[in-house]
Amino acid sequence: MKLAIRDLSKVFVTGTGEKVPALEGINLTVEDEEFLCILGPSGCGKTTLLRIIAGLDTPTTGSIQVDGEALSGPSRRIAMIFQEYSLFPWRTVLENVVFGLEVQGMDREERLAAARKYLDLVGLSSFEKNLPYELSGGMRQRVAVARALATEPTALLMDEPFGALDAQTRNLMQTELQEIWRKTRKTILFVTHSVDEAVFLADRIVVLTERPGRVREIVPVKKCPHPRDRTCRDFVDIRRHVLDLISGGSSD
Amino acid sequence: MRRPLGIILPILLLIVWEIAAQSINNQFILPRLETVVPVLLAPTVDILGTGSLVHNALVSLERVGAGFLVALAIAIPLGVGMGWSQRFDAIVDTTIQLLRPIPPLAWGPLAIAWFSVGINSMVFIIFLGAFFPILLNTIDGVKSIKKTWVEVAQTLGASERQVLSKVVLPGASPTIWTGLRVGFGIAWMCVIAAEWLPGTTSGLGYLTLYAYNFGQMHYIIAGMITIGIIGIAFDFLFRSVEDRWFCWRGLER
Amino acid sequence: MKGMRLLLLGCLAVLLVAAACTTTQQVTGDVGILYTKGTGPMPTLLATKQIDGYIAWQPFVEVAPVAHIGKVITYSGELPPAGRWQNHPCCVLAARTDLMGSNPALVDAMGAATILATRYVNDHPSEGAEIVADWLAGKGNFTYGNVTVSSVEVLDRAFPTVKFVNEPSEAWMNGQVEFIYALRELKALTGSLSNTTDTQSKALLFDTGPYTRAMAMIGAGKITAPPAERDPVGVGYLLSDHDASLFVAVKKWQYFNDTYGIALKPHDMTATRPDVVDLLVNGVKVAELKLIPADAGPQLMQLAATNTIQFAYVGNPPTIAAIDKGTPVKILMALNDEGSGVVVVTDSPATDWDSFVRWAKERSAAGKPIKMAAPGKGSIQDVMLRYALEESGLSVKEVQA
Numbered sequence: 001m002k003l004a005i006r007d008l009s010k011v012f013v014t015g016t017g018e019k020v021p022a023l024e025g026i027n028l029t030v031e032d033e034e035f036l037c038i039l040g041p042s043g044c045g046k047t048t049l050l051r052i053i054a055g056l057d058t059p060t061t062g063s064i065q066v067d068g069e070a071l072s073g074p075s076r077r078i079a080m081i082f083q084e085y086s087l088f089p090w091r092t093v094l095e096n097v098v099f100g101l102e103v104q105g106m107d108r109e110e111r112l113a114a115a116r117k118y119l120d121l122v123g124l125s126s127f128e129k130n131l132p133y134e135l136s137g138g139m140r141q142r143v144a145v146a147r148a149l150a151t152e153p154t155a156l157l158m159d160e161p162f163g164a165l166d167a168q169t170r171n172l173m174q175t176e177l178q179e180i181w182r183k184t185r186k187t188i189l190f191v192t193h194s195v196d197e198a199v200f201l202a203d204r205i206v207v208l209t210e211r212p213g214r215v216r217e218i219v220p221v222k223k224c225p226h227p228r229d230r231t232c233r234d235f236v237d238i239r240r241h242v243l244d245l246i247s248g249g250s251s252d
Numbered sequence: 253m254r255r256p257l258g259i260i261l262p263i264l265l266l267i268v269w270e271i272a273a274q275s276i277n278n279q280f281i282l283p284r285l286e287t288v289v290p291v292l293l294a295p296t297v298d299i300l301g302t303g304s305l306v307h308n309a310l311v312s313l314e315r316v317g318a319g320f321l322v323a324l325a326i327a328i329p330l331g332v333g334m335g336w337s338q339r340f341d342a343i344v345d346t347t348i349q350l351l352r353p354i355p356p357l358a359w360g361p362l363a364i365a366w367f368s369v370g371i372n373s374m375v376f377i378i379f380l381g382a383f384f385p386i387l388l389n390t391i392d393g394v395k396s397i398k399k400t401w402v403e404v405a406q407t408l409g410a411s412e413r414q415v416l417s418k419v420v421l422p423g424a425s426p427t428i429w430t431g432l433r434v435g436f437g438i439a440w441m442c443v444i445a446a447e448w449l450p451g452t453t454s455g456l457g458y459l460t461l462y463a464y465n466f467g468q469m470h471y472i473i474a475g476m477i478t479i480g481i482i483g484i485a486f487d488f489l490f491r492s493v494e495d496r497w498f499c500w501r502g503l504e505r
Numbered sequence: 506m507k508g509m510r511l512l513l514l515g516c517l518a519v520l521l522v523a524a525a526c527t528t529t530q531q532v533t534g535d536v537g538i539l540y541t542k543g544t545g546p547m548p549t550l551l552a553t554k555q556i557d558g559y560i561a562w563q564p565f566v567e568v569a570p571v572a573h574i575g576k577v578i579t580y581s582g583e584l585p586p587a588g589r590w591q592n593h594p595c596c597v598l599a600a601r602t603d604l605m606g607s608n609p610a611l612v613d614a615m616g617a618a619t620i621l622a623t624r625y626v627n628d629h630p631s632e633g634a635e636i637v638a639d640w641l642a643g644k645g646n647f648t649y650g651n652v653t654v655s656s657v658e659v660l661d662r663a664f665p666t667v668k669f670v671n672e673p674s675e676a677w678m679n680g681q682v683e684f685i686y687a688l689r690e691l692k693a694l695t696g697s698l699s700n701t702t703d704t705q706s707k708a709l710l711f712d713t714g715p716y717t718r719a720m721a722m723i724g725a726g727k728i729t730a731p732p733a734e735r736d737p738v739g740v741g742y743l744l745s746d747h748d749a750s751l752f753v754a755v756k757k758w759q760y761f762n763d764t765y766g767i768a769l770k771p772h773d774m775t776a777t778r779p780d781v782v783d784l785l786v787n788g789v790k791v792a793e794l795k796l797i798p799a800d801a802g803p804q805l806m807q808l809a810a811t812n813t814i815q816f817a818y819v820g821n822p823p824t825i826a827a828i829d830k831g832t833p834v835k836i837l838m839a840l841n842d843e844g845s846g847v848v849v850v851t852d853s854p855a856t857d858w859d860s861f862v863r864w865a866k867e868r869s870a871a872g873k874p875i876k877m878a879a880p881g882k883g884s885i886q887d888v889m890l891r892y893a894l895e896e897s898g899l900s901v902k903e904v905q906a
Contacts (some may be wrong), residue, residue: 031449049350054407055406056403056406067399074407074409078407080404082403082404085398085400086400087500090423090425090500091422099404099408100408102407102418103409103411104408104419131498132500147408151409186421278552278553279648280548280553280574281552282555287648298645298690299643299645300642300643300656301639301640301641301642301645301778302643302778327679364808366810368813371549377549386598448805450741450797450799453780453798455777461545464545464546464549465543465744466544466548466552467548467647467649469549500832
């Protein structure tokens with residue numbers, strides 16, 4: 001799926017009428033099957049951008065085109081994975097994964113089979129009857145991924161999905177995500193504030209400025225082959241470069 | 253029962269009661285335990301021509317059930333609407349807050365005038381008793397739904413109706429269930445009082461009032477104990493469902 | 506700061522407790538009257554010494570001596586002024602004027618049923634007492650502390666003090682008018698009866714047509730079947746033996762059906778206190794009657810005003826007060842005369858009315874005026890007691906809480 005974002009900006013109006021600009025003049029093209037990271041300091045609007053693409057918010061100016069068509073509201077071709085509290089606690093793991101298919105009206109036998117397939121993909125088949133509260137943070141996020149994949153969207157939006165996990169689980173999940181991406185070849189937009197994570201996962205990194213967020217630079221990471229080695233030279237160089245951009249060196 | 257410890261105090265109270273009743277020696281103030289216990293042990297025996305404890309308990313329960321169901325049927329949809337739509341809430345809320353503090357019993361004379369004596373007016377009063385706890389808890393339950401759940405559903409392609417039925421209602425159900433439990437308790441209190449209004453010749457409330465007319469205090473106390481036992485039994489029922497179906501609620505991070 | 510707050514709270518608590526302890530009910534006249542909305546609370550209040558006595562209708566007068574909590578000092582017929590209340594009218598049968606207009610034959614038939622039942626009660630007093638005991642208490646026992654007595658016994662004691670009559674005679678109507686005077690003096694009539702002449706009052710209160718026609722039917726030995734009434738008809742009554750004629754009419758329905766061709770047949774034959782009966786005339790159902798008991802007369806009149814009941818077996822002052830306020834009812838006939846009594850605590854020095862008055866004056870002078878309970882403001886017992894007390898030179902004030 002190809003995403004074309006033109007001159008996008010977002011201004012929030014508070015209850016007292018005050019105008020808070022969040023994003024300004026975003027121009028961005030996302031290529032098909034690309035893994036794109038959006039990186040920036042806290043408050044820079046990266047989550048806002050993702051939400052707008054998900055259809056949960058509307059831009060103040062500018063447009064988004066999905067494969068040539070204008071975006072208007074949540075689309076079945078785009079699924080989103082949130083940072084936490086996203087699983088329905090009253091549904092079992094399998095019932096969670098099947099949700100999207102249920103809502104779209106798929107036949108019962110079919111949708112259970114499809115759900116099981118994706119649950120297997122994230123390696124949690126034996127937990128299908130468990131309730132979310134019985135799972136660890138990492139497992140829950142895997143279920144969330146399975147749920148998003150089950151509806152076979154063309155793009156996945158991920159809003160700091162590993163932010164609430166401990167460092168080890170986080171690394172594990174990053175590796176797993178890479179595997180899944182390799183296998184399914186989805187377009188992924190991944191929001192994070194971790195430079196390390198971005199360099200590890202992305203084909204390209206969109207670095208945003210502080211609020212109001214503007215595109216500072218788009219850094220390609222194609223030089224490093226997959227699977228990424230954190231210690232390889234190119235990796236370290238790119239990482240340093242991005243860190244410089246983030247830590248507020250003068251804007252060029 | 254949840255706490256076996258909890259049985260100690262009632263037993264102590266019974267002992268204190270008997271001692272006090274003996275020393276006060278005025279059955280109008282405190283009838284002796286041995287006048288009350290036989291009544292409870294013979295719950296199928298007629299009392300003062302008004303029927304047995306069992307019969308009257310069933311009559312009262314029937315009435316509570318009816319009023320409670322009506323309250324359910326109106327309060328839950330209304331509550332979902334008010335919790336979900338800020339505009340709707342703004343329109344309706346003031347009226348609700350005005351009506352809420354009025355004790356259901358105060359509606360008695362109006363209830364009789366509008367709905368005629370008998371079961372209709374009583375069901376109205378019971379309805380009022382159960383309505384507000386159910387409504388307020390439903391609103392609260394809906395408002396405390398995690399926004400993320402709704403957004404997940406939306407991004408997965410759910411329509412607004414599906415969001416309401418598959419996310420909002422299940423997500424709010426533990427709080428709604430608490431509202432049902434509290435509402436039932438209040439409805440049970442209301443039925444006793446509602447039976448003091450003219451137009452009925454049966455029910456636990458009516459029985460206690462009738463016994464009062466003849467100064468038969470031991471029947472009154474037996475009636476009160478029966479009322480209490482039924483109340484706690486239902487509370488227990490509600491709680492056990494809570495423990496089984498909604499165990500996920502407390503354990504959600 | 507926390508200490509200060511606790512201290513303030515403590516002071517507030519002490520003040521509240523002190524206020525509660527010292528705020529007793531203020532009796533400002535020589536005698537205080539407390540209204541209890543029916544006779545229910547009276548035995549309890551008497552037994553716990555919160556009142557010094559009460560006036561009530563039977564059988565609640567007899568309850569006091571039977572339960573050893575009080576003694577009867579006089580029955581209502583003997584209350585002063587001497588002779589005024591002898592054979593005083595007590596309960597009446599009243600009906601709504603709209604029903605009288607739309608189905609007069611039905612009203613006549615009810616009248617006939619009542620008259621026939623009253624005759625039966627007078628001919629068979631102990632059976633009548635038993636039926637009332639059955640209706641009011643399922644013939645069960647009353648337990649008062651260590652004393653257990655059968656309800657039949659209590660009703661047997663009470664029955665002779667009630668005179669069951671129906672005729673709306675001239676003397677009886679004048680007796681009713683006495684009540685109007687009493688009510689006016691008590692400033693209880695502010696509507697259509699506030700300053701009518703006797704003739705006008707009688708016209709507003711009574712319609713003896715149904716009685717006359719009912720007597721004629723009984724005399725001719727045949728009750729005319731009225732047109733069937735489609736909706737249920739409400740019949741309100743009090744839990745007192747004054748309404749014995751109603752209870753007897755229902756419980757002995759088979760007898761009345763076979764002997765006179767009119768019956769009030771209960772739907773549920775096993776119920777001690779049926780609440781739905783069919784009015785049968787010559788074997789044909791002409792109406793479904795809903796029997797609705799109430800605690801006191803004023804409550805019944807309220808139900809009549811909202812057209813919940815169309816007939817009432819009720820005391821006369823509440824009916825008079827209701828007519829005064831515009832409730833569309835008429836008094837058709839008497840149900841009973843007298844049948845109430847005054848009870849005082851067992852250890853009171855009073856044994857009759859005169860000694861009661863002396864006792865009241867002593868207590869009032871000592872700054873501890875006696876408190877009497879009456880079943881409802883404007884009830885016959887209330888009116889009679891207040892009138893008698895004032896006649897005896899005692900001022901009466903409602904107890905302020």
